[in-house]
Amino acid sequence: xxxxxxxxxxxxxxxxxxxxxxxxxxxxxxxxxxxxxxxxxxxxxxxxxxxxxxxxxxxxxxxxxxxxxxxxxxxxxxxxxxxxxxxxxxxxxxxxxxxxxxxxxxxxxxxxxxxxxxxxxxxxxxxxxxxxxxxxxxxxxxxxxxxxxxxxxxxxxxxxxxxxxxxxxxxxxxxxxxxxxxxxxxxxxxxxxxxxxxxxxxxxxxxxxxxxxxxxxxxxxxxxxxxxxxxxxxxxxxxxxxxxxxxxxxxxxxxxx
Numbered sequence: 001x002x003x004x005x006x007x008x009x010x011x012x013x014x015x016x017x018x019x020x021x022x023x024x025x026x027x028x029x030x031x032x033x034x035x036x037x038x039x040x041x042x043x044x045x046x047x048x049x050x051x052x053x054x055x056x057x058x059x060x061x062x063x064x065x066x067x068x069x070x071x072x073x074x075x076x077x078x079x080x081x082x083x084x085x086x087x088x089x090x091x092x093x094x095x096x097x098x099x100x101x102x103x104x105x106x107x108x109x110x111x112x113x114x115x116x117x118x119x120x121x122x123x124x125x126x127x128x129x130x131x132x133x134x135x136x137x138x139x140x141x142x143x144x145x146x147x148x149x150x151x152x153x154x155x156x157x158x159x160x161x162x163x164x165x166x167x168x169x170x171x172x173x174x175x176x177x178x179x180x181x182x183x184x185x186x187x188x189x190x191x192x193x194x195x196x197x198x199x200x201x202x203x204x205x206x207x208x209x210x211x212x213x214x215x216x217x218x219x220x221x222x223x224x225x226x227x228x229x230x231x232x233x234x235x236x237x238x239x240x241x242x243x244x245x246x247x248x249x250x251x252x253x254x255x256x257x
Contacts, residue, residue, distance in 0.1 A: 012037035017091040020098030022049035024197030028225030034062030039088040071124040096125035106160035121165035137183035144187040177245035186244040193251025195223035218253025
């Protein structure tokens, strides 16, 4: 039984790059991939959180390294991609989880804020995919996992720019799959519901709103970063060899109500 499950889900010998892996969903995903055997490189901006996240992985016996970079800057994205290859070699798995959500009402969203939202949430995943996707295809195996949002297909208050960017991420995922799936690179997206993370701190600070969001799920609670471990390992492993171009909803039934 163990050998069969290893064959399906083990990531031993794989290298994973996780953006935004120092907090929230990204940290939960980075931890899951590391525990499954992958060597993990975390790309994010906050150095203290990077050190803490990598230390947690290494204390658990995982291989981990970090790159500090501002993914809103195209040159920084290119530099970070090069740095990410240094510790363990080119990645087999790319997880685009770094996110930014600026929350003015849409009528007050400035062009500068729009540009920043798209740079972090959509352009960085595109650029990293362009860097690593063809390499994976040349080697005949790879995984790209993008973290999207319910806002890819439904509006959410004072979050219009973020929603537009995440809609782009959903479409990008399908295009990446069309480009590289025939050469062994499965590209999918994980779509969370409402998850209590630093990115959603503004909403989480309102207990009435938080309770209302939990009530909209079928399981009766909001999501936590650890809820994404299983889906991430599945999509990163051989178990998902015939799954590509999909948006997997991990939302406690939020989208079904």
